[in-house]
Amino acid sequence: MYRYDAIDRALVEARVEEFRDQLARRLSGELDEEHFKPLRLKNGLYLQLHAYMLRVAIPYGLLSSRQLRMLAHVARRYDRGYGHFTTRQNIQYNWIRLEEAADLLADLATVEMHAIQTSGNCIRNISADQYAGAAADEVADPRPWAELLRQWSSFHPEFSYLPRKFKIALTGSDADRAAIRFHDIGFQLVRDCGGALGFRVFVGGGMGRTPFVGPCIRDFLPAGEFLSYSEAILRVYNRFGRRDNIYKARIKILVHELGAERFAAEVEAEHRHVKTLGIDAPEAEVRRIAGFFADPPFEPGLDDAVDDGGDEAFARWLLRQVKPHKVPGYRIVNVSLKPKGGIPGDASAEQMEAVAGLAERFSFDEVRVTHAQNLVLAHVRACDLRAVHDGLLAVGLAEANLDLATDVISCPGLDYCTLANARSIPVAMKVADRLRDREAELGELKIKVSGCINACGHHHAGHIGILGVDRKGVENYQLLLGGSGAEDASIAQILGPGFTEEGVVEAVATVTDVYLRERMAGERFLDTFRRIGPKPFKEAVYA
Numbered sequence: 072m073y074r075y076d077a078i079d080r081a082l083v084e085a086r087v088e089e090f091r092d093q094l095a096r097r098l099s100g101e102l103d104e105e106h107f108k109p110l111r112l113k114n115g116l117y118l119q120l121h122a123y124m125l126r127v128a129i130p131y132g133l134l135s136s137r138q139l140r141m142l143a144h145v146a147r148r149y150d151r152g153y154g155h156f157t158t159r160q161n162i163q164y165n166w167i168r169l170e171e172a173a174d175l176l177a178d179l180a181t182v183e184m185h186a187i188q189t190s191g192n193c194i195r196n197i198s199a200d201q202y203a204g205a206a207a208d209e210v211a212d213p214r215p216w217a218e219l220l221r222q223w224s225s226f227h228p229e230f231s232y233l234p235r236k237f238k239i240a241l242t243g244s245d246a247d248r249a250a251i252r253f254h255d256i257g258f259q260l261v262r263d264c265g266g267a268l269g270f271r272v273f274v275g276g277g278m279g280r281t282p283f284v285g286p287c288i289r290d291f292l293p294a295g296e297f298l299s300y301s302e303a304i305l306r307v308y309n310r311f312g313r314r315d316n317i318y319k320a321r322i323k324i325l326v327h328e329l330g331a332e333r334f335a336a337e338v339e340a341e342h343r344h345v346k347t348l349g350i351d352a353p354e355a356e357v358r359r360i361a362g363f364f365a366d367p368p369f370e371p372g373l374d375d376a377v378d379d380g381g382d383e384a385f386a387r388w389l390l391r392q393v394k395p396h397k398v399p400g401y402r403i404v405n406v407s408l409k410p411k412g413g414i415p416g417d418a419s420a421e422q423m424e425a426v427a428g429l430a431e432r433f434s435f436d437e438v439r440v441t442h443a444q445n446l447v448l449a450h451v452r453a454c455d456l457r458a459v460h461d462g463l464l465a466v467g468l469a470e471a472n473l474d475l476a477t478d479v480i481s482c483p484g485l486d487y488c489t490l491a492n493a494r495s496i497p498v499a500m501k502v503a504d505r506l507r508d509r510e511a512e513l514g515e516l517k518i519k520v521s522g523c524i525n526a527c528g529h530h531h532a533g534h535i536g537i538l539g540v541d542r543k544g545v546e547n548y549q550l551l552l553g554g555s556g557a558e559d560a561s562i563a564q565i566l567g568p569g570f571t572e573e574g575v576v577e578a579v580a581t582v583t584d585v586y587l588r589e590r591m592a593g594e595r596f597l598d599t600f601r602r603i604g605p606k607p608f609k610e611a612v613y614a
Contacts, residue, residue: 091173115186123167126189131199131217132160132440136427143423194224205449213241215361234312235320250556275326278526288335303342367435373400391471406446407470416444476506484522491522493539493546532556548575
């Protein structure tokens with residue numbers, strides 16, 4: 072994985088000391104909250120309902136064991152013993168004391184971590200496929216390109232005050248595990264007919280108040296023009312993006328209003344100029360960064376078989392949580408952060424330390440964070456799967472529910488967030504409990520819950536989505552069906568009038584009844600919905 076150089080260290084350490092001075096002036100009264108707010112937000116520090124929340128960047132979702140142990144330390148020392156992994160592959164701490172925030176950032180800096188650009192109208196944390204470098208279906212590893220973007224975008228003077236926040240995701244596979252078409256820019260690594268490496272470029276995706284699936288504006292971008300084309304997109308957005316209306320300031324609105332064809336033409340015209348400026352990284356620099364992501368020393372000739380020993384729980388875990396690896400004798404292990412009775416995406420300090428230990432022993436010291444609020448050990452030998460399972464079982468993380476009904480994505484909602492209209496965590500937990508006994512029968516079913524229209528729970532991309540709204544001062548929940556964040560990206564449709572908290576849980580159960588009754592052989596919920604449409608579900612729910 073990438074290691075900081077002298078420039079990285081100097082930037083982060085200088086930012087910590089700068090913030091320490093700003094914080095001291097706030098605590099002394101020299102700065103009031105109005106003037107302190109933009110300064111703390113530049114360091115990922117939000118003021119939420121009950122306390123300050125810190126959002127820590129995890130570039131492209133990649134952590135070392137040392138870094139994960141530091142996140143556990145932060146949870147124990149500065150929070151209430153846990154952290155919340157988000158749909159942006161970040162981690163949030165919800166109970167930060169303001170006077171300790173600079174010390175916290177200084178601790179993170181010792182393990183090459185920070186909270187820079189996790190807030191504000193800038194380029195946010197770059198996200199990527201959690202199976203990068205391990206998946207057999209990958210054209211190429213997207214992480215070197217994600218790191219190149221991170222370096223290019225950090226403190227970029229032209230893009231520090233964009234019309235709105237900006238999110239970029241990359242994948243190296245046709246199987247989109249990074250939801251790239253729901254990002255401001257989505258890059259997919261591809262090869263042309265001659266075998267040259269490049270990118271398919273999607274722009275203008277997003278969720279929130281006006282969801283869009285991003286259209287493709289360039290079918291093949293040569294890899295050598297990656298940064299100049301990114302710069303051209305951002306320049307066009309900076310020039311034409313609206314700043315007079317926060318609800319119409321995202322690039323998705325600009326692409327929609329101009330049309331994808333005209334937007335693409337503007338980018339191409341800008342790119343013809345930008346690529347003459349020497350912005351693109353030299354091949355030597357690309358190779359240098361790629362060297363940090365070279366394959367670990369895989370052992371050749373390992374036995375690829377796994378014996379479950381007749382253990383049904385272990386067999387279920389193998390079937391659900393373990394995925395094929397590009398190297399025989401290895402597997403990709405998904406660690407569920409959705410155990411029975413647990414808050415989706417939460418992990419205790421003890422659990423983080425346990426996963427860090429397993430990664431150190433069994434997965435070349437790497438942990439990945441997924442946009443579905445789970446963790447991944449990407450390079451586990453088949454012969455070590457039993458030991459990994461038992462280690463996870465000891466800390467309550469051996470749930471076998473990846474992509475099933477109990478693997479619910481949820482934002483923090485009204486329990487923490489000042490923007491939320493309704494609670495999302497209790498709804499997510501109740502839905503999971505309601506469907507737990509039938510999740511094997513239901514099969515793949517991606518349920519996503521947001522506490523407000525900002526869609527941090529990705530409800531628009533859920534096979535079943537739940538959106539919390541305020542209805543005359545009362546929490547109300549809309550039910551949406553038919554969304555997908557994968558390669559078959561689609562926006563979920565609102566089924567009809569909203570429900571109470573208990574009502575939406577029962578409505579979800581009714582929807583699954585219709586699916587089980589109507590499905591054809593081999594169909595997922597999403598397939599059945601797309602075949603029969605919303606009418607049968609609506610008739611059953613509102614009968």
